[in-house]
Amino acid sequence: MKESGLFDFANFFTPERLKIAFQIGVVIFVGLITVKIISTVVWRITRKRLSPQTSMILRKGIFYFGVAIISVNVLHQLGISLAALLGAAGIIGIAIGFASQTSMSNLISGLFLISEKPFSIGDIIRVGDTVGIVMSIDLLSIKIRKFDNQFVRIPNQTLINTELTNITRFPIRRMDINLRVSFKEDLKRVHNILMELANANPYSLDEPEPLFIITGFGESGIEILFAIWFEKSDFLNLKNSIMMEIQKRFDAERIEIPFPHRTLYSGVNTEPFPVKIVEKKSREKDKNTLLKF
Amino acid sequence: MTEIWKPVTIKPETFYESKIGPVSIWLHYSRNDWYIAEERDENNAVITPLSELRKGYKLSQKEWHRWAYGKGNLTVQLLPVLPDRPVVVRPESPFKFPPGSEALFFVLIPIWIRITAGHPNPITLMEVPTVVLSNSWFGDTTSGELCYAMKTRALRDLSLVTIPLFNRVVCPVHIKNNSTSQLDFLRLCVRVEHLITFLSESGGLWTNKVFVTYRGEEQLSQIVFSRTYPDFEKDCKKITDARTPFEKSIVKRSFQVLKELTGF
Helix, strand or coil, X not given: CEECCEECHHXXXXXXXXXXXXXXXXXXXXXXXXXXXXXXXXXXXHCCCCCHHHHHHHHHHHHHHHHHHHHHHHHXXXXXXXXXXXXXXXXXXXXXXXXXXXXXXXXXXXXXXXXXXXXXXXXXXXXXXXXXXXXXXXXXXXXEEECCCCEEEEEHHHHHHCCEEECCCCCEEEEEEEEEECCCCCHHHHHHHHHHXXXXXXXXXXXXXXXXXXXXXXCCCEEXXXXXXXXXXXXXXXXXXXXXXXXXXXXXXXXXXXXXXXXXXXXXXXXXXXCCCCCCCCHHHHHHHHHHC | CHHHHCCEECCCCCEEEEEEECEEEEEEEECCEEEEEEEECCCCCEEEEEEECCCCCCHHHCCCEXXXXXXXXXEEEEEEECCCCCEEEEECCCEEECCCCEEEEEEEEECEEEEEECCCCCEEEEEEECCCCCEEEECCCCCCEEEEEEEECCECCHHHCCCCCCCEEEEEEEEEXXXXXXXXXXXXXXXXXXXXXXXXXXXXXXXXXEEEEECCCCCCEEEEECCCXXXXXXXXXXXXXXXXXXXXXXXXXXXXXXXXXXCC
């Protein structure tokens, strides 16, 4: 076949070899198209009846199974013995297994995730600091689209080992709003106003009822937890509307939302440290006085 | 009063207005497109049929919804329909049913206005709620149903209200306690999607009567929808169909807990 170190193309591409190459090409081309069509048809039939996750796994399973059959066929055409190949595959498999422990761990974790179903495609989940919509659940990893349209791939092993929150698992959610009002406020009046606002807001559910808890006396005011239930798709509508309504109503009712502050005392039995606003022209004079003090 | 629900053929390039309770609806047809605007004024509840507005009214004066329509028939009709989700009705004060007792209530449900265009095969352009009801959840927090919330006096006697009402439909509900325990009626889920709207001669709006039979805690309650108009007013005519057609009798697990009366 070789003459003077050069590859003899003329003798290599014999009619018989060309025929085999043509047959392999046809098998790959027709096989891949057929597998693609079958997997797509199955996906279309099952996507409305099964969950998106199951439907996608079924689609991928059919595709990979088809690819395996095509590969076996191609090897057969090439005259490679499948028995010898499987024997070699056992040894290679062990070697690959050692070399790809992480991948195998992800794979097994993926199987656990698929059987456990802590979330499905379309759910909003939080893993660590990442919050996003689940795009796909694969054997090695899941893919998430964050709300700023960034793509995140999280290995399945991480999901098994990390605390995961499925934000949209249940149809309704509770929005916790932490408020602070001044110590002088009538808390009963504050309670009534907040309940009125929740009742008037169309996105707030009247059942389960909104929650009003005085969580404690803080450094700057009385701490309140005001929690409202809502249908999960109304998150933004409720968040924006209720916050604006609380601020507007508190302003109208002259309810003070105190900013963090600290009062200084010069002694146990004395009045608070006196602070007075001075005019511009007397500033220099006061500055000198303060320096002396 | 019944005039308001009749079809009206409008002139192009002209503005029309109708007021139904607190909602005002503006209609306009121009160059193959429909324009509809709505406004809500809770302090001004009147009812006026669709009528032409003075000339010189400008398109820029409202926030319009716009539909591509073509050169079809310029007939429009406003129709009263029930809300698109079940309504959870809460009596202003709890009501108790001793074993074997029964009672008839009248629940006043705020209607939505369906605006249709064309004749004889009208298309729905939009639906406008006359009252924006707050959301409510019926069921437990992990499963259940999104509903609208409404407080009611759970009227036992219709003479307490003046009929016709501006924007409310009267739904007669007959509840019977066939169990051996007392039933505390705190919340009632009215499945308005199964209700038909009838219009009486006087302009009153009614739904078909609903019969609920409570058989005990954790038991299925029988719910029967009457197919005909209630006999409180004469000569009622069906004006809109139920959003979801119903079987004559449906059995649902209506009473989830002792203190809750649920759905039909």
